[in-house]
Amino acid sequence: MKAFGKILGIVLLALLLLIVAGGFILTHFFDPNDYKDEIRQLARDKANLELDLRGDIGWSLFPWLGLQLHETGVASAQTPDKPFADVQMLGLSVRVLPLLRKEVQMSDIRVDGLTLTLRRDKNGTGNWENIGKPAQPAAAGTAAPATQPAPSGQPTPPTSEPRDPLKLDIDSLTMRNSRIDYSDEQSGKQYTVEGIDLSTGKIREGSSIPLKLSAYLGTNQPVTRARTELTGNLRFDRALKRYQLEDAKLSGEASGDQLHGKTATFSAQGQLLLDQAAQIAEWDGLKVSVNQLRALGELKARELDKQPKFEGGLSVAQFNLREFLEGIGQTLPAMADGSTLGKVELSTRLSGTANSIQLGDLKLKLDDSSFTGSLGLADIAKQAIRVQLNGDRLNLDRYLPARTAKAQEAASATRKAEVDATITSATQGNTPLPPSPTQQAWSDAPLLPMARLRALDLDVALKLGQLTLNKLPIENANLKLRGQNGVIDLQDMRGELYDGRFNAKANLDVRQDVPLLSAQKHVANVPAERIVEAWGEKPPLTGLLDMDSNITTQGNSQRAWIDNLNGTASFVVNRGVLLNANLEQQLCQGIATLNRKALTAPHGGKDTPFRELKGNLTFRNGVASNPDLKVAIPGLTVNADGDLDLRVLGMDYRVGVVIEGDKSDMPDPACQVNERYVGIAWPLLCRGPLELGAKACRLDQEGLGKIAAQLAGQRLNKKIEEKLGDKVSPELKDALKGLFKKQ
Known part of the structure; x- marks a missing residue:
C-alpha cells in the first residue's frame, strides 16, 4: 500500500508538472495578439459586440488565469463606429484550481480610463440593449422559425436546478480616472459622472468590505455640478439577498442653475440596509447637513417591488432659514420684517410614497411662534399642500409684503395734495362747504399672483391663540381654506377682536383673466x-x-x-x-x-x-x-x-x-x-x-332760510290769534294764517 501511495503521488506530481509546463509553453509560445481577428469575430458571433483591440493583450494561465487589455473599445455590432465603452487598461487574474470548486479567487482588479457612453435614441432604444445577444443568421426570404411546442404526450425536459452562486474572494477592486455619460434624445437630458475613483479592500461575501468612491456629477436640465465622496463598509449575502453599507458617509459640494451662483455643502451618514427578500430598505442613524442645516432621523421603505412606501422620524436643529435659503441661491418674497425666519426648528414623523410626503406629529417653532399638527404634499407633482396646525401666536404682518406706500402714494399723490388743501381750509365756522374730492385714492399695482393661484392645490385648517393681521390682534383665530382648479374658497374665518367678534367667508375665482x-x-x-x-x-x-x-x-x-x-x-x-x-x-x-x-x-x-x-x-x-x-x-x-x-x-x-x-x-x-x-x-x-x-x-343756508320763513309765519299766526281772538269767524282766521304758511 505504501508503494502504491508513493506511485500515485509521483503520478499526480508528474501531471501537475505537465500542466505547469503546458501553461508555460502556452503563455510563452502562444501570443493572443496574433489572433485578434479571431477574437473580434468570436465577439461578433457570440455577444453581438464589435471589439476595437488597439493595444496589446497580455495573459497568464497557471496558477493564475490572468488577462490584461490595453486601449480597447467596445461597440454594438449594429453601430461599430459608435463605441459605448472604451478602456485604457483592464487587468484581472483568477486562480485556476479554486474555479473547479466554484470559488472565484482573484487578485487585484484594476480598471484605468474607463469611459461608458450610453445613449437612448428618439425611439427610446439604448445603444447597449443588444449587447450579449448572439447574432442571428438571417436566411433570405425566410423568417426565423417559431419555437415549436413539445408534442403532446412527451415529457417536458426537466428544468435545471438553480446553481449555487460562486464564492467570491477578491483582493481588491481599483478604478481610476473613469467616466460615464448618459443622454436621452427624447427628453434632451444628459447626465455625466466623471473623475470616478473607486477603491475597495478585500471582497468576501459576509465580510465587511471597506470602500471609497469619489466622482463629479453633472446634468444639463437644469445645469448642475456636484463633487461627491462616499466611504463606508459594504457587507452582502447573495443567498439572502441582503446588502448593507455600514458607517456610510456621503459628502460633497453642489452648484448650478438652481443655486444661482451659490454653492451648497452637504453630507449624509448612517447605516443603510437593502433586503430584497423582504423588499425593505432602511437608513438608521441618519445625519444630514446642508450648509448650516442639521438634521437627525431614520427612514424605512417597504414594498419596494410595488409602490414603495416610507416612514420614519426627522428632527431639525434650530437654524436661520433666511440665511440658509440665501446661501443656496433662493430669493424670498419681500416681507415687512427682514428678520423673520431667523429661528426655525422642527421634529416630526415622516410618511409617504414616491409622489407624496406627510409630516405628522409635527412640532414646529417659527421665530416667536410654536405650532403642532401636520402638513404635507398629497401630490408632489401637483404641489397639493395639506396643512392642519394649531399655534400659540402668529404676527402675520411680519411675513406679508410691507406696505411700501410708493405705489399707493404714486396713485394718490394728487389726491393727497387735494385733501391736505381741503383740511387746511376746512375750519369750524362759516367757511365754505369743502369741494367733493375727484382724485383716485387706490393703486393700480397688481395684487394677485394669477399663475401661482391657478396652480394652487391647497387645504388648510389653522387655529391660533392670537393672530396679528393688519395690526389687529385677533384672539382664538380659526381659518379653513381650500384652493383647487383656480378657485380659492375661504370656508370660514373667525375670531375675537377687542372684546368683539367676527366671522367671514370668501371666494376667489382666478380661472379667467379677470x-x-x-x-x-x-x-x-x-x-x-x-x-x-x-x-x-x-x-x-x-x-x-x-x-x-x-x-x-x-x-x-x-x-x-x-x-x-x-x-x-x-x-x-x-x-x-x-x-x-x-x-x-x-x-x-x-x-x-x-x-x-x-x-x-x-x-x-x-x-x-x-x-x-x-x-x-x-x-x-x-x-x-x-x-x-x-x-x-x-x-x-x-x-x-x-x-x-x-x-x-x-x-x-x-x-x-x-x-x-x-x-x-x-x-x-x-x-x-x-x-x-x-x-x-x-x-x-x-x-x-x-x-x-x-x-x-x-x-345749509338755503334750508335755514326756509326754516326762518316758516318760523316767521308761525309768529304772525300767533299774533293773529292774539289780536282777533273771537272777533272773527274761525274760517277767516284760518284763511289769514294760511297766507303765512311755508310754501
Whole structure:
C-alpha cells in the first residue's frame, strides 16, 4: 500500500508538472495578439459586440488565469463606429484550481480610463440593449422559425436546478480616472459622472468590505455640478439577498442653475440596509447637513417591488432659514420684517410614497411662534399642500409684503395734495362747504399672483391663540381654506377682536383673466376706529361696530376692486364719538343767527359724542348709497341721506338735525332754544374728503332760510290769534294764517 501511495503521488506530481509546463509553453509560445481577428469575430458571433483591440493583450494561465487589455473599445455590432465603452487598461487574474470548486479567487482588479457612453435614441432604444445577444443568421426570404411546442404526450425536459452562486474572494477592486455619460434624445437630458475613483479592500461575501468612491456629477436640465465622496463598509449575502453599507458617509459640494451662483455643502451618514427578500430598505442613524442645516432621523421603505412606501422620524436643529435659503441661491418674497425666519426648528414623523410626503406629529417653532399638527404634499407633482396646525401666536404682518406706500402714494399723490388743501381750509365756522374730492385714492399695482393661484392645490385648517393681521390682534383665530382648479374658497374665518367678534367667508375665482371675488362678513361689538386704522386711514369716528355685509367685486388691484364693488351692508355703531366735529357749535351758530344774537363763547368740545349711529349701504360700482343714516346724539337726533364715493374716499350728505336745545347749566342766551325751534329738522350739508368726518359739514343756508320763513309765519299766526281772538269767524282766521304758511 505504501508503494502504491508513493506511485500515485509521483503520478499526480508528474501531471501537475505537465500542466505547469503546458501553461508555460502556452503563455510563452502562444501570443493572443496574433489572433485578434479571431477574437473580434468570436465577439461578433457570440455577444453581438464589435471589439476595437488597439493595444496589446497580455495573459497568464497557471496558477493564475490572468488577462490584461490595453486601449480597447467596445461597440454594438449594429453601430461599430459608435463605441459605448472604451478602456485604457483592464487587468484581472483568477486562480485556476479554486474555479473547479466554484470559488472565484482573484487578485487585484484594476480598471484605468474607463469611459461608458450610453445613449437612448428618439425611439427610446439604448445603444447597449443588444449587447450579449448572439447574432442571428438571417436566411433570405425566410423568417426565423417559431419555437415549436413539445408534442403532446412527451415529457417536458426537466428544468435545471438553480446553481449555487460562486464564492467570491477578491483582493481588491481599483478604478481610476473613469467616466460615464448618459443622454436621452427624447427628453434632451444628459447626465455625466466623471473623475470616478473607486477603491475597495478585500471582497468576501459576509465580510465587511471597506470602500471609497469619489466622482463629479453633472446634468444639463437644469445645469448642475456636484463633487461627491462616499466611504463606508459594504457587507452582502447573495443567498439572502441582503446588502448593507455600514458607517456610510456621503459628502460633497453642489452648484448650478438652481443655486444661482451659490454653492451648497452637504453630507449624509448612517447605516443603510437593502433586503430584497423582504423588499425593505432602511437608513438608521441618519445625519444630514446642508450648509448650516442639521438634521437627525431614520427612514424605512417597504414594498419596494410595488409602490414603495416610507416612514420614519426627522428632527431639525434650530437654524436661520433666511440665511440658509440665501446661501443656496433662493430669493424670498419681500416681507415687512427682514428678520423673520431667523429661528426655525422642527421634529416630526415622516410618511409617504414616491409622489407624496406627510409630516405628522409635527412640532414646529417659527421665530416667536410654536405650532403642532401636520402638513404635507398629497401630490408632489401637483404641489397639493395639506396643512392642519394649531399655534400659540402668529404676527402675520411680519411675513406679508410691507406696505411700501410708493405705489399707493404714486396713485394718490394728487389726491393727497387735494385733501391736505381741503383740511387746511376746512375750519369750524362759516367757511365754505369743502369741494367733493375727484382724485383716485387706490393703486393700480397688481395684487394677485394669477399663475401661482391657478396652480394652487391647497387645504388648510389653522387655529391660533392670537393672530396679528393688519395690526389687529385677533384672539382664538380659526381659518379653513381650500384652493383647487383656480378657485380659492375661504370656508370660514373667525375670531375675537377687542372684546368683539367676527366671522367671514370668501371666494376667489382666478380661472379667467379677470378674477372674481365675493365675501360675506359679520362683525359684532368691534371698535370701528381700529378697522379703519388697519387700512391706513384716519378714522372719522369711534364706537363699537356691528355690521353684516355681502359684497362682490372683480379685478387684480385696489382700484379695480373698489371700482367694481357691489353688494349690501348694514351697520350700527354704539357709544361712539364723531372726531374733530363740534356739531353743538354749528347748531348754536345757526340758532344764534335765527335769534339775531352773537354767541358769547364757543360751545361743546372738539368732538361730538353719540349714542348710536346706524344705516344701510347699497354698493354700486364703488359708490355706497346710504339713504337712512341715523345718529342719536344727546340733545340731538340726526337723519341723513347721501352717498359715500369709495373711489375717491369722498362723501356727499344732506343732514337734518332735530334739536332739544341747550341744556347746559349756563345756557348761552344767543343759543337758547325757543320752543318754536324744538322738533324742527335743522339742515346741514356734509361734503368733501371722508377723512374730514363731521368737519366737512356746514349749515345749509338755503334750508335755514326756509326754516326762518316758516318760523316767521308761525309768529304772525300767533299774533293773529292774539289780536282777533273771537272777533272773527274761525274760517277767516284760518284763511289769514294760511297766507303765512311755508310754501
